[in-house]
Amino acid sequence: MRPRFTAAVALTATAALALTGCTKKNDTDTAAGGDAGAKTYKVAFVPKLQGVPYFEAMNAGGKEAAAALGNVEWLYQGPTQADAAAQADIVRSYIQQKVDALIVAPNDPDSMAPLLQQAKDAGIHVATADTDAPSSVREVFVNQATADGIGQGLTDALLTAMGGKGKYAIVSCGQTAENLNAWIEVQKAYTKEKYPEAQIVDIVYAGEDQAKATQMATDLMNAHPDLTGLVGECTSSAPGVAQAVKDAGKIGKVFTVGLGTPQAMKPYLQDKSSTAAILWDVENLGYLTAWAGAQIAQGKSFEATNNVSGDLSAVTYDSASKMLLLGPALAITDQNVDQFNY
Amino acid sequence: MTTESLNKNDKTEKNEKSPKRVRVLPAPVTGQEVVLVGVIALLWAGLALSTPAFLTAGSIQPLLVATAPIALIGVGMTIVIITGGIDVSVGGAIMVCSVLTAKTLVGSGVNLGVAVLLSVLTGGVLGLVNGVLIAYGRVHAIIITFGTANLFMFLGLQIFGSGTVNGIPGTLAFFGRGPDGRTLGVPHAFLITVLVTAAAWWYLRHTAGGRHFFAIGGDAQAARLAGVRVQRRVLLAYTTTGLLVGLASCFVIAQGTSTLDQTVGSGKELAVIAAVVIGGTSIMGGRGSVLGTLLGALLVQSVASGVTQLGWRSQLSDLFVGIFIIVAVGADLLRARARRSR
Structure with missing residues (x-):
């Protein structure tokens, strides 16, 4: 086996993997x-x-x-x-x-x-x-739905569960996803305006990886022990944040909402690790x-x-x-x- | 290039005490491990100082759980890369194993043992396919596994059948992030990974069979002439990787949510190869260490968790991992040069 060739092919093919x-x-x-x-x-x-x-x-x-x-x-x-x-x-x-x-x-x-x-x-x-x-x-x-409709729906559902105040974080997915970013902007502005005692402490991006979203939500809860809310901004992070809360044994202490599809969210809605899924x-x-x-x-x-x-x-x-x-x-x-x- | 790893004294395996044997055996660690332990220690110390919650059980346990699947597959991948090959089909293989296992769990409610056995055997079969094609097909591993990666993805999507798998029961919680996934505070998934890594380290260093992998990667032709059954060894390397992918898929299901979608396994081949390379294994074959791979995987996950816990932008973890890979490869080339000039 020719090592140089191997390395060159390895690099090309790994790059090509993304396109297949x-x-x-x-x-x-x-x-x-x-x-x-x-x-x-x-x-x-x-x-x-x-x-x-x-x-x-x-x-x-x-x-x-x-x-x-x-x-x-x-x-x-x-x-x-x-x-x-x-x-x-x-x-x-x-x-x-x-x-x-x-x-x-x-x-x-x-x-x-x-x-x-x-x-x-x-x-x-x-x-x-x-x-x-x-x-x-x-x-x-x-x-x-309009960005206002989604952003406000998510914020209202979460802050109702959190009692209108407290710190929360957002686990988003694609960093360049236009709709997700538009919703996040609304969430920021609407939270500031309607819930002055609430604060968004961090926004992280997990891609479409459920396990990564779950791990990031876990890290966020560790970094902010006083965190009481999490938002899963897309269909893979919505069950992810709920699973993280469940695994950490914080159901009822940390509330989650998210953009989730109904059947995927069902077990989490039933065990209360997720308060609501906002969708259309x-x-x-x-x-x-x-x-x-x-x-x-x-x-x-x-x-x-x-x-x-x-x-x-x-x-x-x-x-x-x-x-x-x-x-x-x-x-x-x-x-x-x-x-x-x- | 790697005459030091060419073990010509297989027959005298038992004679460990002779000074000549000691010289033939490489150092227990290759050099990169010490550096990695230092880097991880520094990183953890820095994180502990900047975010007090980092060095707590609630933070370290999930971190170890998240490291486990990549590190476990990394054991197999290290052996494969030591032989001068590569396996870029592990992402596709994870998809097949996990969707099959998840569907079985939902459909027939099998117990933990059956689920693990099913997943491991499925992975083993996929690895065997790779192994047979590579050992007897005489085509380079990257081409074969690139092909099988796509075949596995096709197979996985066929099993998914245009829908996610919903309502996966908690049977695999034994490997998960929750309280069921730990004994005396140690996550089972990580413990298993450490045990597998330790066994592989011992096998690779202390048995003739283990040394043969290095001989093949150093010079397959010379190894053949020295009496190494090259094809059989290569077959074993890929089959082992497949079996470990099967077990790791159970970890992946346990760490995810109760829903499995088709993004499962996506891009994981690159994460595994990154851990192997950062761990100091030469991508050219002939040299490498499973201990390094475990540390490499731990470093990557620590960086990801650290970035989230510090509230830094998520894409910084990609930057750091990229730097680690390039530095690791550079260090490997420098070591190779130093060896040549010695």
């Missing part, structure tokens, strides 16, 4: 309906990550919308790791397939912008959902995304208030920011957790 792991899987569900002569619009959605319950629930909602609308073919494919480059490849393949509407939940909004421009140039209607790419040419952003109806978000895709594919514009479906009878549209808003945030507690099957 994308298995091709075309989740194509054709909703063949309507008249034989009517045009079927291809609406493609590229999630940040495929195979996680959050985006699978969006996919389920999108399929439901496609079936209800009749003239929409819903395409769904995402990278198997939350990786901007792998996601870009999928977006490019949809551009080549000349879909009618392309909706993306970008892992990296900045690098997605030129791709969306490319799609537009190819005559495709583009939109974002779940996470915005604000500096892009997208025609609409399907927003699950993800299936409805998928439904709204598919509906919005069909609208732009047909060149239709949005009203100030849109009747989308039975569940979504009054979806507001803000023409200044070109944003469709799903509705207010939803607090999931041990009382209502069983209503959600994802």
Whole structure:
């Protein structure tokens, strides 16, 4: 074995590791309906990550919308790791397939912008959902909740449990995730304004690693013995902070809230290591995304208030920011957790 | 390059007392361990002074638990790297072992012993696949394990089947961060890791079979001519790594939450290789120490916990680990140069 060669290959391949792991899987569900002569619009959605319950629930909602609308073919494919480059490849393949509407939940909004421009140039209607790419040419952003709604929902749920005062810390995930950072800004401002006796002592970033989020929450509790609250800012750190509190035997002393999916949070909501999970109806978000895709594919514009479906009878549209808003945030507690099957 | 590790006197293994034997045996520590112990001691002292809560059981116990899986896989990885190979498939293997074990725990509620056995055997089979391909395929280890890494990820995602594993029972809490994971204050996961490391250290240093790994890494052709069964040794190295990945996967499940998602194992191959390299094992093969790897893993986790506990920005731990790797490789090259000029 040639040592130099070995080392060189080792370095190249470890670097390349970050770029791999994308298995091709075309989740194509054709909703063949309507008249034989009517045009079927291809609406493609590229999630940040495929195979996680959050985006699978969006996919389920999108399929439901496609079936209800009749003239929409819903395409769904995402990278198997939350990786901007792998996601870009999928977006490019949809551009080549000349879909009618392309909706993306970008892992990296900045690098997605030129791709969306490319799609537009190819005559495709583009939109974002779940996470915005604000500096892009997208025609609409399907927003699950405003940053204010999420940030205030998290803060109110936590501070109610903490008795309106005390020190708390935030375990966030991706350091550059735009939506998480926007929520954190609201949490900071809202806590200062509404709960002057409360204080955010630290904000740490664990990536999407559950074990790391749990360890960081443990470290935060050790560093601040008077800490009484923890926020898990994403679906991997929300159960993580609750697990840390449980492991440290501090249930009832340290309260946690987080952005968690209902089934993952259920055991923690039940043993009270988590007070509440703040989320929105993800299936409805998928439904709204598919509906919005069909609208732009047909060149239709949005009203100030849109009747989308039975569940979504009054979806507001803000023409200044070109944003469709799903509705207010939803607090999931041990009382209502069983209503959600994802 | 490493004639000192070429043990030509296998047959006289029992004759430990002869002065000639002593010269053939390398020093019990390779040099890096002493430096690492010093660095860790300094770091811990500094942390103890700046955050009083650092040197408490509530802080050190979780730190040791978090170190365990990386250090345990590191034992296998050290042996693999000593033979001149590498295994970049451990992240994928962790995914397969943990999702299979977690699903079994949820589905059929097996007990601790069965779960561990299942995970270890699964890991062993995956390691055996790597070993057979590398020992008899005559293709470099990085290519093979790079390939199997992707195969394992495919397999893992297939088992996940587009959803997280929810509601994992606390069967594996024996290895966890909570009170069930400790006896007399010592975390079981870390204790097991120390015992495995000690056994591997003794085997590598004091048995002919152990010395053969170094001989292969020094010069595989010379080792073959000296009567070492190279293929069988290589097969053993990768299978051992696989078995340890299986056990470490149980630690990973125990440290995570009651939910397992597809990010499990992601990037862990790099964390393990980092611990091995920081521990002073030469990436070129022929030299290395499992003790160093344990210390390397402990150092990396101490830095991560320290950064969080000091309230520093999370990305600083990446900076420090990067510096450690480069310094460790530099020190290794300097030692190699000093040996040549001697």
